[in-house]
Amino acid sequence: MVYVINFDNTPLMPCASAIARLLLKQGKAKCMKRTPFTIKLLYQTTNYTQNITLGVDTGSGKIGSSAVNDKGDVIYMSQVEIRNDISDKLKQRSNYRRNRRNRKTRYRKARWLNRKNSIRSDRFSPTMTSKISSHLKEIKFIQTILPISKIILETATFDPHALKNPAVLSNKWLYQKGINYGFANTKAYVLDRDNHTCQHCRGKSKDSKLEVHHIIFRKNGGSDEASNLVTLCKMCHDSLHGGNITLKGGKSKGYLKHATQMNGLRVQLLKLLPSADETFGFVTKEHRQLLNLPKEHYMDAVVIASQGSEVSFKTNVVLFKKGVSDGDYQQFKGIRSEQRIPTGKIQGFRKFDKVRYLGVEYFIKGRMSTGYAILMDAKGTKVTLKPIPKFSKMERVQARKSWIISQETLQNIS
Ligand SMILES: [Zn+2]
Ligand SMILES: [Zn+2]
Structure with a gap:
């Protein structure tokens, strides 16, 4: 599949490789980009486009993106690895500067507190700025090669509002009937609250399969509320139900750094992309499992863009991008x-x-x-x-x- 740009630089629907080859041979188009392969028409055509939804699995480490049309055809998949070296680079720069100052190479009087940016209020850290712009950059890139009509962002793994009031779930983002979205949301919250760590062995078992356990069993009247749930690895969970261990008490420690970053990202992205819709990881996860797709960021994006309906892959190419300085x-x-x-x-x-x-x-x-x-x-x-x-x-x-x-x-x- 080849992406096509019109003579006036507006994106058109992608075409088959055979058609692109013909257009290039006849001199009606020229090559614009090699990865992904994009051609530009040398004549103006009518802008016939379909509705294309862009789904983005946002993240503080990796971004998954995918574009799907109304018929469920997947026409774009990518995964971006965000730069993770910003704060190290800034520390390095400040070391160089300090060193230069100590070498007494200055020829003018030292000035202090003249860094306007660092004393500004509501300032974002350079790391956050970089992460936000990586998301925007990828979204803008896709908009240059495909006529995107709608953007859906997965901003968090669970919906905080629905924890207190599950009724807010009933009006959006629920495609398939029969899934207990309220419980799926609570499960996603419990995993997040427990830092994705088994609360019995604290990760010592090295079992990466995590499950959510009812402290008071459901058959004994235990509720589905977060306070009755705890994260356990499969190994500990099995031995607990087998009666071999008893649950250790104790509260989990606070949030990881990435949780705070994710919330900042969420607020900023929704502010910068006001027309975008929002969805949550627990909804994506249920549908990814239903569609039997592998657990990858770009596959999550496919599910987000298709909004849970069946898809057919018109492209099987995934772009992998890595931010560098x-x-x-x-x-x-x-x-x-x-x-x-x-x-x-x-x-x-x-x-x-x-x-x-x-x-x-x-x-x-x-x-x-x-x-x-x-x-x-x-x-x-x-x-x-x-x-x-x-x-x-x-x-x-x-x-x-x-x-x-x-x-x-x-x-x-x-
Ligand atoms: Zn464990
Ligand atoms: Zn259990």
């Missing part, structure tokens, strides 16, 4: 900063450039001025190659961008 700010190295670090191109190559080496595509992880490079795959893992790859044997496929993109084709999908 715009540049390296260290300019010198050596004990007395005597060595300048080359920031320009070395033999025409820069860091994070996409290159083809011996028929395979890689990204440049590191460069040596002697004409060699260290390569990595799109996930950022170093690839060990012998002999060490030479620039002269590489072809530059794409210049560096603020994210590195690769695509994978899924098997056994229909």
